[in-house]
Amino acid sequence: MEQDLCLEVRLLGGFDFRIAGTNIAAGLSPCDQRLLAYLAWKCGARVGRERLTEALWPDLPPKRALRALNTSLWRIRRAIRAANHRARVYLVTSGTDVMVLGGDHVRSDVAEVEQLSAEVLALTAPTPSDAAPSDLAPRVEAALAQHSGPFLPEVYDDWSHPTREMLRMRYAVLQEFVVQTALRCENWPKARLFAGAILAEDPLNETAHQWLIRCSLATGDLARARAQYDTCKDVLHRELGVAPLPETTALFDTRAAPRMARAPHRAAGFRRALDKLDAARAALIRLQADI
Incomplete structure (x- = not known):
């Protein structure tokens, strides 16, 4: 594939x-x-025409849905050819299935997030892989800076919901890895x-509240640490009717605070964060099975 025909997909x-x-x-x-978004999401995988019609035209009779699919494919192929006639190779069709060509010449934000999160989750697996590569954190930070927002926010089809939650x-997972x-x-x-x-995405994430408290304690800003604790306490009581975990309250123990602030990787909160990553891995597996 010629370098000047590289495909970039943003989802x-x-x-x-x-x-x-x-x-x-x-x-x-x-x-x-x-x-096209569905095919780009499945980039490199053949998708059956029947599956496409069921996902994208669920309310039409099968024959009408198939005609709609063929017409839509024709318009997409025409648009690709109009942009660059050599780019028509990206859309591969047969009598039974359709595929957007994958490979090293394709760059996808979803693929990058999935690959990096798999590397991070492998570090906390029951049988963990080796220590994190030295370039993993910079790659994760770069991906977080470049890719943001929900998966296809303007698509409301049933197939998009589990994928949106999975991503x-x-x-x-990537954000928590950078914090850790x-x-x-x-x-x-x-x-x-x-x-x-x-916290901006999930105000009930008590571990994130703990991390912010630790940051304030480590820098000697006790007033900011107390304000963060009060915020955590208020939101948990208002939304869930519960109090903060003992570990959160213990951060203000004068004997424990310096130790926990300066050695967060040895604190109980870090173990809970790893447990959350394990739970995320299990949930991702369940979601992927449903897609």
């Missing part, structure tokens, strides 16, 4: 399907965009930044 926070810099999706109808969980790495390196500003981003 997080919106939808782009760029071949040689031209966004093919921009000129398509919403219906055609949904089909939200994978994104959270920053805490171990005593990089309090970075830990605070990413823990705050986690």
Whole structure:
């Protein structure tokens, strides 16, 4: 595949399907965009025509749905050819299935998030892999900076919901990994930044509250630590009717606070964070089985 025909697919926070810099999706109808987005999500895998019609035209009779699929494929193929006639190789069709070509020449934000989260989860597996590669944290941070937003936010088909939740969980796995790495390196500003981003999405995440409290304790900002604890206490009581965990309250023990702030990787909260990653892995497996 020629270098100038590289395919870039964006599925997080919106939808782009760029071949040689031209966004093919921009000129398509919403219906055609949904089909192309589905195929781009399954990039490199053959998808049966029957599966496509059931996912994208569930309310039409089978024959009408198949005609709609064929018409939509024709329009997509025409748009690709109009952008670059050599790019037509990206859409592969047969009598029974359809595929968007995959390979090293394809860059997908979803594929990158899935690959990185798999590497992170492997570190906390029952039989963990070797220590994290030295470049893993920078790669994760770069991916978080480049890719944000939910999976195909303007698509409301049934097939998109479990995928959206699965990718939200994978994104959270990456965020938590960056926080854990920053805490171990005593990089309090970075830990605070990413823990705050986690709380912005999930205010009930008590572990993230703990991380922010530890950052404040480690930098001697007791007032900020107390304010974070009060926020945690209030939101848990208001939304769930529960009090903070004993470990959260214990952060203010004058004997425990310095030790827990300076050695977060040895605190009980870190073990709970790893347990959460294990739970995320199990949930991802269940979600993938349903897709």
